[in-house]
Amino acid sequence: MSVTLRISGMHCAGCVSSVEQALRAVPGVREVTVQLLTESADVRGELPPGRSSQLVAAVRAAGYEAQLLTSPSAATQALVNDSAARERLRRHRQALVQAIGLTLPILFLEHFHHAMWPDTRISQLLFRFTEGVLLVMLMVSPAGAPILASGLRAAWQRTGNMDLLITLGVLAAAVGSAYGSLVNDAAYVHFHAAAMILALVCVGRYLEQRARDRAAAAIASLAQRAPRTALVRRGAELVSMPVEQIVVGDVVSAPAHAAIPTDGEVIEGEAAVDESLMTGEPMPVLKRPGSVVLGGTLVMEGMILYRATSVGRASAIGRILELVAQAQSGKTAMQRAADRVAAVFTPIVLAVAALTFFGWWAWGGSASMAARSAIAVLVVACPCALGLATPVVVMVASGVAALRGILVRNASMLEAMGGIDTVVWDKTGTLTQGAPEVESLNATGGAPAMDVLRLAAAAEQLSTHPLAQALVRHARRANVSLPSPGTFESRPGQGVCARVEGHEVCVGSAAYLSEHGISGNLTGDSGAGASKQAGPRVFIAIDGKAAGFVSFFDAIRPSSASAVARLRARGITQEILTGDEAIAARAVADAVGIEQVGSAMSPAGKQSRVEELVRSGRRVAMVGDGVNDAAALAGATVGVAFAGGADVTGEAAGIHLIGSTPHLVADAVDLARVARRVIRQNLFWAFVYNALMIPFAATGRLPPAAAAAAMALSSLTVVLNALRLPRAVGWQRADAANQTRTDQPA
Structure with missing residues (x-):
């Protein structure tokens, strides 16, 4: 059994690790894959139908929100949904505005309070009190509250994530500032640093969300080929309804310039349909009554009514979206390695921060400097970059690849x-081309060629092999009546034997016929009219004796x-x-x-x-x-x-x-090689960033506010690096859109 969950509240690889641990603890769960970018979890195991609610409860107990989804593609579609994307960006923008609106007054007071208040103890307390009130307002606002709440939940659950590190840094700065204000020691006062940490985190998350939306743009373009509503015939009228409500057998209208919502068979009208996304065919295909249409294709001109034959996930566009969603749900070996590091990242950072504080204290540094350096260590550490390094590349790569076929x-x-x-x-x-045609039939056993053709084609009627189908087409074009075979035996890729009108007929390779004890000429190198082309051949035997061979031509x-x-x-x-x-x-x-x-x-x-x-x-x-x-x-x-x-x-x-x-094979190699290189660059950056910046912060050379800016920049960098993937492959050249995806017969 497989269950897909949508997870809310994850911000870094530490969150991913916490959710995975919570889900694995549910009895019956065998495998869990949690993706930060798509905010989803795929759970596999022996789970009774009623057990799914336990998965949701486990995630909520870990401090995150969860809801059941119908399929992996539902998570991807939710990610690229226009209204959902706008709402996510609106929330981040609102948090950013509030954070800046409350941080700027704190910075103003910090730098210009001497011009506003006399240098007295009362005025100093009033000034610090005002800064503290503004910071508290920021901490409980939609800008700061979600971060602090997530961090406190992580502490309560004894799990680690980026929000926990930020929360500890902000609270340490706030408590130290309150203490410094009371004892009148400015060295401990960092109200402005705490505010800037939250503000810069909000800036980073807003920019990161915009970059994520750009990363999902290719998949969004693909998802838009699946319309949300359709015109369905109800009685004598056409009624607009959600595509999810269409069932097999419904009659659907597809007007000009509209996407076809499901697979089906045309029953009325004519239309030119763009099937390039589905078949690679660059030219519109004429659809008439009896023609098959595929969901996700576009009606260029004309209008058709068709009867739905496959709907939802069973339709062509549904299966493609499902495959794209599966690409998001898996993990590469490099990502699994990064996740293992991320699982222990937060405890290591906490230990380094503690060592930093006590190290400064033990070596004669001031308590304020020790606290400042420890706060910088907590804030500069960025497990988020580790968590995004691979999935954002996979999302960009799979999206642009799908649009390319x-x-x-x-x-x-x-x-x-x-x-x-x-x-x-x-x-x-x-x-x-994969569409072989009969070039010649040579009868070598003395029987008339038309009789040999009739028996051989009759034997091949039940075979799906391209050569068998070509032989049957050739016989029908020659107006040869084909009897039904009595018995039929097939060996894939080798040949068939069938009983036709009392004759034992075998058609296939020379080796296949030899295995059946066929005697006679099985070389195809004799007989008038033997093929001059180096195409494939099949041999024909009737009643145990070689009767001829067929030469085919399949254009390169x-x-x-x-x-x-x-x-x-x-x-x-x-x-x-x-x-x-x-x-x-x-x-x-x-x-x-x-x-x-x-x-x-x-x-x-x-x-x-x-x-x-x-x-x-x-x-x-x-x-x-x-x-x-x-x-x-x-x-x-x-x-x-x-x-x-x-x-x-x-x-x-x-x-x-x-x-x-075949160029698509080379395209796939190019894309995969560049994607692997970009993933390695992202992981290298994420590891090197943390390896350099954490010690740098521990030495006291990095103020907490600068640490917050560096942390925000690190996660943004891996997303922006992934966005250059199409350009790195060379798919944004002017001629890229015009590259032929279909070879036409010469």
């Missing part, structure tokens, strides 16, 4: 793709050679694995520039070769169509499947490519 199943797949050094191509449908995609060259330029070794015979495989390999070829391979053989490469230490990306090569995809370091928007559910592939250009 690259769907990453989870964060670990993105990380793995960045390290691959070998790409294995399944030839058909990846390097070639125009961009295959350039995509292979791009990968070669990046130092990636490539090879082809195919079920076709050697002559066809070698012809394609030579055309695209790949030396290593494995031909006449069964799906099990492909899987064995991929696993052999992985065992030898290679990091392998297997690229295929996700059908006949599912086992090989699953055995690779990363499985990459070409698929339309309606077919992105295969578990074997970690990355789905919407469109049909």
Whole structure:
């Protein structure tokens, strides 16, 4: 059982650790993944239906708010929801205005009180009292109260987070200032520092929220392709209703310039539909009665009525959003390592702050200097940067990748793709168009060619293999009547045997027919009219004897050679694995520039070769169509499947490519490599920042207010660094939007 929760109140990696610990303590929970950026938790385990409320209770007991969500995509959609984003930004802006509005008078009093009050004891007390009142107002306002409340809850729960460090710093400064005011010792008075800490935290969180919203912009653009309302026929009228209320069988209207909300079949009207997001097809596709439409596609002109066939998460756009959401919910190995550090970060900082205070005290420093340095240590430490370093990059990368036609199943797949050094191509449908056609049929056993065609095509009717379907299409175009097979046996990627009109008909590779004891010519190198093209061939046997062979032609995609060259330029070794015979495989390999070829391979053989490469230490990306090569995809370091928007559910592939250009494979490698580099930069910055600034603060060289500014800047830096990812990949060039995502037949 899997449960998704929306978590409110998390600000740093320490919060993530606290929520994870609370959820893992619930009986039956096996696995917990909490994401700071999407403010969500994915919980897996043996949880009875009524036990979900215990998860919510556990999170609330840890000091955070939680609510159950219907799916992982609900958390992502909530993150990019326009109204929710505006509300989050409004709250941060309100807190920022209040913080600045109350901090400025304190700073004014601190620096200009000599000109306002006479230098007497009473006036000093009045001046300090005014500063204290303003600070208390700031602490209980919407600017300071949430931070202090979160920190105090963390202290009560004996957990650590960034708010606890800030709270301790602010309270220490406030208490010290009150003491200094009473004993008339200005060295202890830091009302202005406490106020500036809260104000700068608010500034940092406001800027960080704006940067987070920018990070989610690509996913928001994708989510906007799923409309929230639709026109549904009720009786003789069209009624506007939320998309969530549409059920299978409803008749939906899709007017011009509107997004189609669900999958369906057109029953009335005509329209030109932009399916580029789903299929990679750059030109609008004409839809007529009987045509299939996909949710998330756009009606460019015309209007159609269609009957819904798949709705909600089962629709094309629903499945894509689900995959994008899954990418947010996973964690990379680097993020898990950062989380382990973050789990002990707050206790370590508290210990360093205590050592700083007592160290200054023991070495003859003043108590005020000791307190000032300890406060700076508490405030400058930033577990938030550790918590954001990876997920913000994953969010940006998965969002811009999805808009480009690259769907990453989870964060670990993105990380793995960045390290691959070998790409294995399944030839058909990846390097070639994947739409083979019959070039010639050669009857070699004495039977008439049309009889051989009729029996062979009849045997292939139940097969889903592209060559089988091409043979059936060829027979029907020739107006050949195809009888239904009596019995049918298929071996994936090898061939079929069927009983047709009393004849035992086998169609497949030479090896497959040999295994069935077929005698006669299985070489395809004789007979008039033998194929001049180096395309794949299948052999036909009738009643135990070779009866002929069929030659096919599958055009190479125009961009295959350039995509292979791009990968070669990046130092990636490539090879082809195919079920076709050697002559066809070698012809394609030579055309695209790949030396290593494995031909006449069964799906099990492909899987064995991929696993052999992985065992030898290679990091392998297997690229295929996700059908006949599912086992090989699953055995690779990363499985990459070409698929339309309606077919992105295969578990074997970690990355789905919407469109049909091999350049998407090179794009995925480029993106993953840059994303991995940016993640490493972020983690390096987060660790180095804390490693340098905490000792710097401990030496007394960093005032508490400056420490707060540095802390706010550190988390903002990792977000801004992630936002440059599309530019670093080169996807913001003027020609990026025009890059071909679909290869058309030459």
